[in-house]
Structures are given as structure tokens and as C-alpha cells.
Amino acid sequence: MSHNKNAAKVEQILRSYGVDVRKCMRCGKCTATCPAFDAMEYHPHQFIYMVERGEVDKLAASPSIWHCLSCFACMERCPRQVEPAKLIEAVRVAVVREKGQNHLKPEDVPALLDEDLPQQAITSAFRKYSK
Amino acid sequence: MKFSYYPGCTLKTKGKDLDTYARASAEALGVELAELPEWQCCGAVYPMAKDEIATKLSAVRALANARDLDTELVTLCSACHNVIKQVNNDMKTDADIVLRVNNYLKLDTPYNGETNVLHFLEVLRDRVGFDELKKKVVNPLTGRKIAAYYGCLLLRPSKVMAMDDPENPTILEDFIRAIGAEPVIYAMRNECCGGYVTIENPGEAKRRSNAVLDNAASKGADTVVTACPLCLYNLKKNGGHDDLPVVYFTELLAEALGVK
Numbered sequence A: 001m002s003h004n005k006n007a008a009k010v011e012q013i014l015r016s017y018g019v020d021v022r023k024c025m026r027c028g029k030c031t032a033t034c035p036a037f038d039a040m041e042y043h044p045h046q047f048i049y050m051v052e053r054g055e056v057d058k059l060a061a062s063p064s065i066w067h068c069l070s071c072f073a074c075m076e077r078c079p080r081q082v083e084p085a086k087l088i089e090a091v092r093v094a095v096v097r098e099k100g101q102n103h104l105k106p107e108d109v110p111a112l113l114d115e116d117l118p119q120q121a122i123t124s125a126f127r128k129y130s131k
Numbered sequence B: 001m002k003f004s005y006y007p008g009c010t011l012k013t014k015g016k017d018l019d020t021y022a023r024a025s026a027e028a029l030g031v032e033l034a035e036l037p038e039w040q041c042c043g044a045v046y047p048m049a050k051d052e053i054a055t056k057l058s059a060v061r062a063l064a065n066a067r068d069l070d071t072e073l074v075t076l077c078s079a080c081h082n083v084i085k086q087v088n089n090d091m092k093t094d095a096d097i098v099l100r101v102n103n104y105l106k107l108d109t110p111y112n113g114e115t116n117v118l119h120f121l122e123v124l125r126d127r128v129g130f131d132e133l134k135k136k137v138v139n140p141l142t143g144r145k146i147a148a149y150y151g152c153l154l155l156r157p158s159k160v161m162a163m164d165d166p167e168n169p170t171i172l173e174d175f176i177r178a179i180g181a182e183p184v185i186y187a188m189r190n191e192c193c194g195g196y197v198t199i200e201n202p203g204e205a206k207r208r209s210n211a212v213l214d215n216a217a218s219k220g221a222d223t224v225v226t227a228c229p230l231c232l233y234n235l236k237k238n239g240g241h242d243d244l245p246v247v248y249f250t251e252l253l254a255e256a257l258g259v260k
């Protein structure tokens, strides 16, 4: 990707989520508290500095973005109010907003259902994984 | 005491028990929960982007309808509560979202975050009062050791949800005391069950839910309560503890009030 296009993507991500990556002091508390930490290739604190450095494409290609549970623990516990969950969602949304990039497709759903699965699970997965 | 009530999609289907026991209990407590006419699914997760407008509209419609009925809005499902309360916060604080939402909806009166949103637990604590609730209990659950499972959505982000201390909450424990049982405090009560990841990665949900129930069981709980249908599903299905029943808090409320 060209430098300019990449810079535009970073700017769009930061603007539409209102995250100030420069507030991060790299303490790692977000990663320490993250329940999905061990399933992630890039951890919450890495999202912060990788977005700051413009490495959005690496994050976008990583399965890490599908492992975040949106549990808000990192947002609640960050001592600097950086809100890493928002950045992870930002990268995920940047991916699914591109044509043909939905991570969960309606035709996949029937096979994933079981008799007790609440509607809420399907609705949230669609919101998180698709556009 | 009359409130507008937003049940949400799951409480009409797989999560019926959460709803029916709440309605029966509310009646016994003299609380009227009037279901909002024509509510729509809230979407189950709050869209964090400031430029996500369409995905916030169903929550705003519910909020505006409650305002037009001149009532506060009561929710019961943790996920609906989280979405509706966070969207309401946007409608109070983010001028750009307010403008774009109102341009889209063209309501007779634009919506500006006027409605007060309460979780049913807050109705019990702040309007009925746990002391009053205690007086209405006919079947105290004496001797039961109950672990409250908050999960993520009831408490976080705390500056918006403002229900309780996000790291040391007491609302469910005080509720458990009011119905005559003993609350069990354990570290994992406000950690995630795995949520929607269960759909594509059940192994991850199993690890998360099992850690929660192992912890509750090790502290001597005989029952776990939740306010969230997805937490209930994950803990029951993926928690690996058939010995530890997981129920909605409203079921125990109805039992204690003698309306189950």
C-alpha cells in the first residue's frame, strides 16, 4: 500500500474512534488483563504502538482481530484512558468495511447453531465480524 | 411505579426465563413494566466507532419512544442495557452523532439523551430498595451459597454504565442477601465468559467459562446467577461444571417472592 493511502487509513481509524495513541505509556496493563491475550498474535498494547507507527496492514491481516471479546477490560483498566478495545475494533471494522471481507457470512450461520444458542450470540457475532 | 420496558430479541426467544420471572416479580413488587410498543433489536454489541450511525438507530428509537411516553426506560438483558446506555451517552455528549442521528430519524421532537435508562437491578436497589424487597420475600433462600456473575457488560465501561464499582461491585451480592441467601465472592466474577467468540471458537469460550466456574466452585458456591443470556449459555455449555447450576437472577427473585 502506498504511504499516503496508509497514512489516510491510520488517520481515519484514529478520527472515527477518538483514540489518542500518544497517551499510552507502554505499561502493558491492558495486555495483562486481556482474557484473550494468549490467543492473540499481537496483544492489545501492541495495537497501540503499531497503529501509531502506521502498521495497520499487519494488524489487519492478523487473526488477533477476531480474538478480541470486546469485554472492555482493557478500556476500564488502562491507567491512561487509551481504550485499546476501540483500536482493535477500528482495525476489524476497517477490514470488514472492504468489499467481500466479511468474516462471518449468513450462509455459514446454520451450521454454527445449536439448540440453546441465544439470538444475542448470532447478532453480536454479525456486528463484530461483518458489514 | 411505572416504567417503559425494553425486553430485546433474546428475552422473547431463548432467554424467556429472564423475562417471565422478572415480570412476575415486578408485579409482586408493585412495579409496572410496560413493554415498549414496536421496539427493535438493539444489535447486542455497542458499535464503538463515532461514524457508525445506522447501527445505533434502533437504540435511539427505543430511547425516544420512552421519552415520548414520559417514562424511564428499564432493561434486563446485560447486552441490551450496555448498548442502550452507551448509545444514550452518545446522544447526550457527542454533538456530531446527535446531529446525524436526528437527521436520519426525523422524529417529531429530536432526541438529545433525555431518557433515563435503568437496569432492572437498579430498579430493585434504587427504587424498590433492597430493604423493602427483603420484607416482601416469602421464601427466603436461607443456607444457599450464591455466586454473582457480572461478566463484562453490566459494569463496563464504568464511567458510562455507572451502576456500581467496576472492580468491587456489590449490587448483585446485596440482592442475594435481600432474598435470604449468602453471596459468594470470587475473583472471576467480572471477567469475560468468552461472549460471541463461542460461535467460531468454542475452545476459547470453554477456557474462559471454565475459569469462571472453577473459581466460583472453589469458593463453595452452590448456584451462579447472571443477567445475560450469552453468559448463561457459555457458563452452562462451556463451563465444564454440570454440578453447578447457572440461572438468571430473576428466577431466584421469583422463587423468593413465591411467584415462580
Ligand code: SF4
Pocket: A023, A024, A025, A026, A027, A028, A029, A030, A031, A044, A045, A048, A077, A078, A079, A080, A081, A082, A083, A084
Ligand atoms: S494499559 Fe493503557 S497505557 Fe498501559 S500499555 Fe495499555 S494502552 Fe498503554
Ligand code: SF4
Pocket: A030, A033, A034, A035, A036, A037, A044, A067, A068, A069, A070, A071, A072, A073, A074, A075, A084, A085, A088
Ligand atoms: S476488549 Fe478485547 S483486547 Fe480488550 S481486554 Fe477484552 S478481549 Fe482483550
